[in-house]
Amino acid sequence: MAVYTDVAAEDLAEFLKGYDIGELLSYKGIAEGVENSNFLLHTSKGAFILTLYEKRVAVDDLPYFLSLMAHLAERGVRCPQPARNRKGEVYSELADRPAAIINFLEGVWPRRPNAAHCTGVGEALARMHVAGRDFPMFRKNPLSVEGWRPLFDLAAPRADSVAPGLQDFIARELDHLEACWPKDLPPGVIHADLFPDNVFFLGDKLSGLIDFPFSCNDMLAYDIAICLNAWCFEADHSFNVTKARALLNAYGRERQLSEAEQEALPLLARGAALRFLLTRLVDFLNVPPGALVKPKDPLEYVRKLRFHQNVASVRDYGLTQPGCVA
Numbered sequence: 001m002a003v004y005t006d007v008a009a010e011d012l013a014e015f016l017k018g019y020d021i022g023e024l025l026s027y028k029g030i031a032e033g034v035e036n037s038n039f040l041l042h043t044s045k046g047a048f049i050l051t052l053y054e055k056r057v058a059v060d061d062l063p064y065f066l067s068l069m070a071h072l073a074e075r076g077v078r079c080p081q082p083a084r085n086r087k088g089e090v091y092s093e094l095a096d097r098p099a100a101i102i103n104f105l106e107g108v109w110p111r112r113p114n115a116a117h118c119t120g121v122g123e124a125l126a127r128m129h130v131a132g133r134d135f136p137m138f139r140k141n142p143l144s145v146e147g148w149r150p151l152f153d154l155a156a157p158r159a160d161s162v163a164p165g166l167q168d169f170i171a172r173e174l175d176h177l178e179a180c181w182p183k184d185l186p187p188g189v190i191h192a193d194l195f196p197d198n199v200f201f202l203g204d205k206l207s208g209l210i211d212f213p214f215s216c217n218d219m220l221a222y223d224i225a226i227c228l229n230a231w232c233f234e235a236d237h238s239f240n241v242t243k244a245r246a247l248l249n250a251y252g253r254e255r256q257l258s259e260a261e262q263e264a265l266p267l268l269a270r271g272a273a274l275r276f277l278l279t280r281l282v283d284f285l286n287v288p289p290g291a292l293v294k295p296k297d298p299l300e301y302v303r304k305l306r307f308h309q310n311v312a313s314v315r316d317y318g319l320t321q322p323g324c325v326a
């Protein structure tokens with residue numbers, strides 16, 4: 001479960017005195033998520049989520065994604081809002097960790113995403129990209145192509161203990177992607193982790209996007225590639241072209257993809273698969289003793305990567321021809 005850091009009730013009550021969000025009635029750790037420690041708080045004024053930011057979140061990056069959530073919500077994107085404390089700050093410190101409180105969003109994330117969910121996520125992703133156009137802050141993506149080799153170096157010596165030949169497989173893919181990673185595609189603000197567990201629905205209707213700590217500036221189409229990987233493969237690892245078509249069509253209705261973006265999709269999808277393969281592999285090889293968090297399966301992303309290596313054209317994602325969405 002994702003509670004790496006415990007919080008004592010008295011410390012939390014003291015912390016909440018700094019906010020105008022009511023008296024603490026109850027709180028509990030949230031089992032889901034793998035990156036940070038999350039707690040559901042009930043106060044006399046409602047329900048909130050308290051997050052203590054852990055290893056991959058630098059305190060200097062907090063203003064970026066907390067401001068981004070506020071910016072997006074002002075432009076109609078449904079996402080949580082950071083609460084300000086009495087000093088006007090959107091984060092401070094609790095249990096020696098940077099800590100923020102956001103409002104609770106109604107909805108549940110889809111355990112078995114269908115094509116309607118993919119339509120919802122494609123539309124919401126494009127709206128987020130459009131709403132982010134005038135976001136004034138900049139954060140380079142630390143997990144884009146330049147960030148992959150340092151992760152590989154950490155994992156390489158033990159990679160073959162996870163699957164024979166994995167080290168060589170990643171080494172070759174990394175060489176290829178470093179050599180031909182696109183540079184000139186339209187940039188913007190991306191979510192960078194819009195997996196099903198970060199998208200809430202009420203029935204088939206999308207009710208909100210959560211979990212912005214990976215958000216950054218990068219190629220917009222890279223965010224689509226991340227979503228293709230996260231939403232359009234089945235449990236048996238097959239690619240579901242109906243879901244991909246639904247996602248890409250819905251995206252295209254809100255923000256049209258350029259020909260160059262469409263042509264780059266197979267490469268971007270390979271990169272997106274490698275990025276999650278690497279972070280999962282590093283986490284898998286470094287589970288702290290006694291940890292309650294179950295690491296995510298890195299090999300799922302080897303299979304996705306192999307699929308994209310064999311994609312002949314964007315048609316394999318449900319697009320009929322560059323410049324035209326089926």
Ligand SMILES: Nc1ncnc2c1ncn2[C@@H]1O[C@H](COP(=O)(O)OP(=O)(O)O)[C@@H](O)[C@H]1O
Nearest residue numbers: 030032033034035036049080103104105210211
């Ligand atoms: N604003 C929110 N409203 C309702 N539930 C939330 C909210 N933010 C987080 N959660 C709950 O906490 C879980 C973990 O949050 P997440 O941001 O994905 O954690 P992590 O940063 O560890 O990946 C979510 O699956 C959801 O159950």
Ligand SMILES: N[C@@H](CCOP(=O)(O)O)C(=O)O
Nearest residue numbers: 033034035195211276280296
């Ligand atoms: N989505 C990533 C892990 C990050 O976890 P999240 O709980 O923030 O989505 C993965 O699947 O590897």
